[in-house]
Amino acid sequence: MRITTKLLSAGLISLGAALSVGTASAAQCGGNDGAGFDAWVQNFQAEAVSRGISQRTASAALAGVSYDRRLIAYDRTQRPFKLTLEQFIAKRAPASLISQARSRIQKNKALFDRVEARYGVPAPIIATIWGMETAFGAIQGSKNVFNGLATLAYDCRRSDMFQGELIAAMTLVDRGDLTMSEMRGAEHGEIGQAQFLPSSYLKYAVDGDGDGRADMVRSSADTVASIANYLKQKGWRAGGGWEEGSANFAVLSEWNKASVYQKAIAYAATRIDEGSTAAR
Structure with a gap:
């Protein structure tokens, strides 16, 4: 963010x-x-x-x-937000991120299912943001x-x-x-x-692993739950899509005001969802 x-x-x-x-x-x-x-x-x-x-x-x-x-x-200057969508996706949401996101969702299915049930935010959106922000915690x-x-x-x-x-x-x-x-x-x-x-x-930080502390520095579960809580509090509608023009796409502007960032999240989440659906 x-x-x-x-x-x-x-x-x-x-x-x-x-x-x-x-x-x-x-x-x-x-x-x-x-x-x-x-x-x-x-x-x-x-x-x-x-x-x-x-x-x-x-x-x-x-x-x-x-x-x-x-x-x-x-x-x-904020140069990253002056890139074209294609340039920004290549930099922040490449194929490697999409592949890693699918893998993390699969390995942590119970966590993502529990978080979606509570907050209404689907795994592809959460994993996209997590990956784009810090490469799933690797670059904080x-x-x-x-x-x-x-x-x-x-x-x-x-x-x-x-x-x-x-x-x-x-x-x-x-x-x-x-x-x-x-x-x-x-x-x-x-x-x-x-x-x-x-x-x-x-x-907006919440305890996603039940240890009594909201720790987004070390805890992946707290991070996943906190991203979902943030979006829910900003108006995310459970069960809705995130295509451009939808109510949930508009919520992405609460995460980042740059339209290129919002579009990149929607693009990557859709790619992740397509792969996850095909794998089921």
Whole structure:
């Protein structure tokens, strides 16, 4: 899941507190260069504590963060979403992904059946998203999510959104969902096998393996269930198709606003479903 859509269930800190810096009372952005970044970080640390984050977590999260000019340059372009559909499919939903997805569905049929029964989202859609996001958990990213989120929260382009995500990331640690060492992911702060932004992780991540914890970093079952829960909460209709123009295709825009991404999901899921049907 990329930054174009991922904008918490109740925890030790309420949803309102976790996102309050993303509202009208948000801290000021720092600027469009890194000149004032260090001073802004110190101010934001105090802001986080005033909004309910523990001093320990706020200090640890922001310790050593630095302004990432390369991330800002990338955020301005989002090149992957400027590809044609054919180029994007070749890059993100190739034949190898479709084959792996079919294999995973077959090997984990009981899990996918249980998840579909509960959330109404079919296996091909879930497996496509899982594969496109992280190659089924193999590529989750190794960036310090606090560094990227702090950089984007400081930048004035989308400061309110990323200040909210920065607080949500701290909330994940404060609440015990993830440890500080587990807060590694993609450049914009996406975490885990489905690349949820922190606020979406808090709101939509669920326990799919029954161990009492929603862990999308290590648990494939939690990832599968969380993807399905996200789509259900966004309006996915059980039993419906996902062809372009359908109600469920429109729900894919809640996963990613880029039309090329939505079309690639629908294409790959259809290919996976065709192969799975033929194998039965």
